[in-house]
Amino acid sequence: MKIVHAKSELRAHVTAARKAGLTVGFVPTMGYLHQGHLSLVEESKKHTDYQVMSIFVNRIQFNDPNDFAAYPVDLERDFALAREAGVDLVFVPDEGEMYTDSLTFVDVGALTKNLCGAHRPGHFRGVFTVVSKLFNIVSPDVSVFGQKDIQQAVSIEKMAADLDFPVRIIISPTLRESDGLAMSSRNKRLSADERERALAISRSLKAAEKLIASGERTSGIITAAMKKIIDESRPTKIDYISAVRYTDLDYVERIDTKSVIAAAVYYGDTRLIDNMIVDTAGGKAKCVY
C-alpha cells in the first residue's frame, strides 16, 4: 500500500493504474477508521480494481472549532486497517497541500436546509468543496459514501450529477455495533453511561420500522414515537427527529415516497446521528438502516 502526501504524487500513481487498465475506486475519510469505513472499501472493491482512500480532517467543514480540535487522529492504526482492507493507495495531505488562500466553494444549498444542515451552518459547503477537490485530484470511476451520513451522501450524489463529475456515487448501508449503535469515530468520546443511553437512537429506528410495517404512514406519529424512546434515554439535546423525502430532503407529512427518517442527538458533548431509508417502491415500505 502506497502512502502519499502530495497531489502530484497521487496523480502519478492513479495515472499509472489507469494506464495499466485498472478502474479506480475512492473512499474519502477523515481517518480514525472503523469497520464502517472498511465496509465502504469492501463495496468499492466490488466495482473497481484500484482502491484509493483519503484521510484528511477537513477544517472548513467544522462549524465548531472545538469539534475540529477534538477530532481523534491515529494514522498508524488507520494505515494498518486500510492495508488490511485492501486499499492500494492512501492520500494523506496536510492542510497546506489542500488549501492555499482558497476562495471557492461548492454548495447544494437546497439539500442542506433541513436535518444537520439546519444545525451546522457552513458544514456541508465545506464537505462539498473538499469532495469536489478530491474528485478532481483522484478522478475516480466510483466513490462510496456511508448511509450513516445520509444528508452528505444524498447531496454528494446530487452534486456529482449536477456538476457532471464523471464518477458513480454508491451509498453503502450503515455498519452497527452488535448492540445496534451506528459506528462512528465519535463513539469513543462517549462515557460508558452515555454509550448505553445512546442505544435509544437505533431502538427508535427499529420502533419506527415496526410502525411503518404495521401500516402507519404519518410522519408526525412515527417521529413522536421515536422522540418518546429517545427522551427516555435522557439525551443532552435533540437536534432533530425528522422525516424527509429522499430526493430533495424536504419534510414530508406522509411516508408515501422514498424517504429518510433521521435523528441527531447529543449525549454529553457528543453529537450522534443515525437514519433509515424507507423505500416505498412497489407499495410495500422497506426500511434500510
Added chain:
Amino acid sequence: MKIVHAKSELRAHVTAARKAGLTVGFVPTMGYLHQGHLSLVEESKKHTDYQVMSIFVNRIQFNDPNDFAAYPVDLERDFALAREAGVDLVFVPDEGEMYTDSLTFVDVGALTKNLCGAHRPGHFRGVFTVVSKLFNIVSPDVSVFGQKDIQQAVSIEKMAADLDFPVRIIISPTLRESDGLAMSSRNKRLSADERERALAISRSLKAAEKLIASGERTSGIITAAMKKIIDESRPTKIDYISAVRYTDLDYVERIDTKSVIAAAVYYGDTRLIDNMIVDTAGGKAKCVY
C-alpha cells in the same frame, strides 16, 4: 469538425483523442463567434493538439432575462467560423442536456464583490457553475479565456486552482476592431451613433496608459481622467470605472502591484466592458489591453 449535442458523445470523442495521444484544448463560448473567440482557439492550438469548443447560452448566468432573450444566435455561421479556425469538435448541448433540476452552485464569492459582480447579482455564480460542469464533461488539459471578461478570467483561474481542476487556464489578450472597440457579441446591438460614442471606453484606457507611463500611480486620478473622457461620450449609464488588484480584485488606491483597470458602460441598452492589466513587475508599469 464534429458537431455533438450529447455529453456522452463528446466524452467518447475526447476519450478517443486522448487514446490517440492527443492533448485537449477547450474554449467555452456562448456562440455568435467573432475574431476574439477565434483568437482563443488560436492560443489553445499553441498548447494542445485537439480543439474542443462549446456553444451554450447559459441561462443561469443572465441576471436579466431580457438580456438572455436578446442574446444573438447564429449556429450555422458559428460552425463555419469554428471549422475555419481549426476546431475539431463543437459541443452544442441544449438546456435539458446541461440542467435537470440542478441544485448545485460553485462560487468564488470574494472575487465577485466588485466590478461586474456588484452589478450582476448571480451572474458569476452561473458562470462558475457552467464552467465547472464543462471542465468535468470535456476534461481539457488547457482552457483559454479572453481578457475582455477579466473578472471572469481571473476568477476561473482561481476557481480551477482552488478546486484542483486538472486544467491549465490561459488568459488571452482582448481583440479589438481597427478603431479600438473591444470585440463583443453585444457590439451588434449598438446603433451607429452608440458605436461611435462607445469608442470613448478604449480611448479612456489609452489615456490611463499615458498617465501611468508618465508616472501617475494614484487610482483616483487615473479613473477620474477616464471618467471625464467617457462622460463626454454621453453614456446612458456608467456601472463602474475602477482599479483593482489582479490577485483578489479588491480596490487599490495606488497602482503599485499587478492591477486591473476596468470599466462597464451602457450606450442605450447595451452594456459594454473593457479593461487593461497593469503589470508592475520590475518597477516599470506595462499595460496590456
